[in-house]
Amino acid sequence: MTCYRFASLVCCLIGLAWLCAGCRINQQSTNLEPDFYRALYSGRPDLQRKRVYVVDKGDTLQLINPETDSRENVASETYRPWSFYSAEVDVDVFTLPFKVRPAQGNLPPQLNSNFNAAVYLGKRLDFHRYRWQQVTPTMEVRQLYSRGFGYGIFAGLGSATINDVVTRNQLGFEYEGVVLNGGAAVIYDARIFNVGLALGVDHLIDKNRQLWVYQHRPWFGVLFGLNLN
Numbered sequence: 001m002t003c004y005r006f007a008s009l010v011c012c013l014i015g016l017a018w019l020c021a022g023c024r025i026n027q028q029s030t031n032l033e034p035d036f037y038r039a040l041y042s043g044r045p046d047l048q049r050k051r052v053y054v055v056d057k058g059d060t061l062q063l064i065n066p067e068t069d070s071r072e073n074v075a076s077e078t079y080r081p082w083s084f085y086s087a088e089v090d091v092d093v094f095t096l097p098f099k100v101r102p103a104q105g106n107l108p109p110q111l112n113s114n115f116n117a118a119v120y121l122g123k124r125l126d127f128h129r130y131r132w133q134q135v136t137p138t139m140e141v142r143q144l145y146s147r148g149f150g151y152g153i154f155a156g157l158g159s160a161t162i163n164d165v166v167t168r169n170q171l172g173f174e175y176e177g178v179v180l181n182g183g184a185a186v187i188y189d190a191r192i193f194n195v196g197l198a199l200g201v202d203h204l205i206d207k208n209r210q211l212w213v214y215q216h217r218p219w220f221g222v223l224f225g226l227n228l229n
Contacts, residue, residue: 025200032056032144033130034064035137037084040127054084058142076142083129090124090150092187092194093117096226097156104213107165112219114159118181120225148189150196155182160202160214167211177204177212185223194225 034055034131039047055063061074061082096116103109126148132140158168158181163174183200204212 004196022139030142030144031058032061032084033139035086037086037128040083040085042079043080049164080130081134083127085125085127087123087125089118090122090152090187091206092120092122092225094154094185094194094223096198096223099219099221101214101217101219106214107141112160114161114176116156116158116181116221118154118156120152120154120187122187122222123186124148124150124187126189148225150189150194152162152187153184154183154198154200155180157181158202160212160222162208162212164203166213167208168213170211171208174192177206177208179204183218187223187225194223196223197221 010142023071030053033179035053036051037054038051040049042048047063051066053066055062061078063070063072063074064070069176079107094117094227096118097114098111098115101110101112126146128144128146131143131145133143135141158179159176160179161174162171162177164171179202185196185198187194188195197220199218201216201218202214203209204215209215
């Protein structure tokens with residue numbers, strides 16, 4: 001398979017993964033969950049990037065300053081263009097349906113679908129903004145749109161096919177080797193599940209690691225994960 005066909009396949013799978021995530025993340029909810037947020041845009045310098053506790057009551061937002069214990073009610077006409085964001089530590093478990101390994105010597109790029117699972121630790125950023133849908137000339141319905149992104153590191157366990165082809169004809173048999181993998185990932189947080197891109201390396205743990213052409217060589221893949229927090 002040529003590099004062009006590999007690139008086309010990867011692009012299609014990434015596009016499908018992001019489309020699936022977008023279908024989930026764009027479902028509208030009504031109210032912002034009560035929690036600490038920072039104002040990404042409010043038109044008020046005193047609130048910009050400031051950490052406040054927000055209680056969404058529909059027609060008003062109650063802003064609670066944790067430092068001064070002050071409370072302020074903001075009418076919908078005022079907070080209409082506002083947007084908020086929050087940041088927190090993210091812990092996920094994910095699988096990699098496939099890895100794309102770049103060419104090594106005479107070996108062309110490889111698409112591997114061996115078992116791989118890993119634990120991910122990173123930072124998640126959630127962004128929230130309001131929209132109003134015009135139902136009639138005198139009636140509007142408020143909707144809340146939320147999107148989440150993250151970045152972090154991962155470590156896990158997987159398998160790799162070890163044979164003559166990937167050991168420069170020095171093995172003489174074939175088996176499934178156990179590999180430790182690690183690297184970095186960027187994710188699109190779809191609440192129930194995550195989808196994103198991973199860049200990592202593998203470490204074959206048995207004695208043939210010195211022969212394996214992919215030992216500590218970078219690969220990339222698409223990841224799917226289950227949000228644990």
